[in-house]
Amino acid sequence: MDFKRPSFELLSIGNELLIGRIPNTNGQWLARQLTLLGGFCARMTVIRDDLEEISNAFREILRRSPRFLIASGGLGPTYDDLTLEGLSKALEIPLKLNSDAVSWVTQRYEDLYRRGLIRDPKLTPQRMKMALLPLGSKPLRNPIGAAPGVLLETGETRIICLPGVPEELKAIFEDSVKEMIVQEIGCLHFVESKFTVQGVGESSLAPVVEEAVRRYSPQVYIKTHPKGGSPNVTVEFHVTSQGRDREIIKNIVDEAVKYLKENAIRLGGKITDSD
């Protein structure tokens, strides 16, 4: 690496993830975006909609001082949307109505009312709750839903809370979060290359991978994934690098890929599905 990559931790909040109702696609999407922007995603934690758990998890993550902590889920109007209460408990900061957030939430329900989508636009306690932010937070405008995102800086860490509805999470990320990360990291590139080797198992390829790691690491990261068992032994290779100069990192990834392919062929492998 020719630079220090800012570290990220992701905190996904929602029982639906822990009863296995759905895979954590929000976590994957965020991890992908951060990686493509040059960030280093160090850890992902998934917890239930439980106040104690949420505040504990925030505290534990803040102790590790990542540059960014991106939480998702639990910002809505229902009884089990507890993210901001948990954050306020973790930091011992009171919740307070934020005037920008109040006006956005108000506008949102008035707009829905005008379009005939709700019967009553008034700010019920459940709706008002979405504008109740930990003191010192900055709300992030939600272009397609009611619950604003939240930015709160503490110590070394920027905490960003996003709603769990995927379209809203993505919209706030694109609108308000992406630029913040680019400002922090600068212009970085991520290069990856994939190919599959058929006919040689992962354990036979392991010494080749080790030698390639000795040659090209830490600039290049090499990972193998065995796919399906016998009789068609196949191993997928994933070779990645990040840096400020796309040309340089592309060259070193290409070199590592060439080395790996040549040696896999030498061991009797056939290269398939190459980029």
Place this chain on the structure above:
Amino acid sequence: MDFKRPSFELLSIGNELLIGRIPNTNGQWLARQLTLLGGFCARMTVIRDDLEEISNAFREILRRSPRFLIASGGLGPTYDDLTLEGLSKALEIPLKLNSDAVSWVTQRYEDLYRRGLIRDPKLTPQRMKMALLPLGSKPLRNPIGAAPGVLLETGETRIICLPGVPEELKAIFEDSVKEMIVQEIGCLHFVESKFTVQGVGESSLAPVVEEAVRRYSPQVYIKTHPKGGSPNVTVEFHVTSQGRDREIIKNIVDEAVKYLKENAIRLGGKITDSD
């Protein structure tokens, strides 16, 4: 709840999850199985293939004393398969060749050799590594791959390590882990019911949900998921319960669903996609 549900924590190990290359489908699959068997999945942690991170994560989870800690990934033959080394470091227990595991790994490569799938069956250091287990572990037979699963009991917790290849993870779980959990929990049932409300937003439904929670919780867990924004406001309901008597929990879930549907209709909602 009419019983105490044993708690689980999941630890997913693999850079591919933290660069967003794939969603954590192993984590989801395990969470689903545990839930269906009556377990309570308290937390899911995703970390990189890094020795320090792995041993830290094991230590942190063990401090919370779940009944089961199921780790997945990092059991293979490559340089970055570090789960057992991380576990041994966390517990300060040496790694030692396990004779059952050695004989299984040996058999596996001899079998692959006989079937013409590998050129050489000899136990290279990379292959041998898969039989190097923390002292006191019990290997769990892998019916379709080389790396055995690992069971290690410490304090209150049973630690189970499974390979990251989904087919192998599932096979070991079905063969060796499921029965262990059933023995622990006994015969439990999980009942769930889903339906969708169209035409009323989540914030308008929130007071109804709160009242239903007051009536039917903690036996029943009610969760709403807003789907898509205007003009078609839709909210998905997911109502679940667990208990020893399927009839009893089914009745209470049905009652809660009936209450929720009636009140959603009263607010102008239309029920769609009901079970």
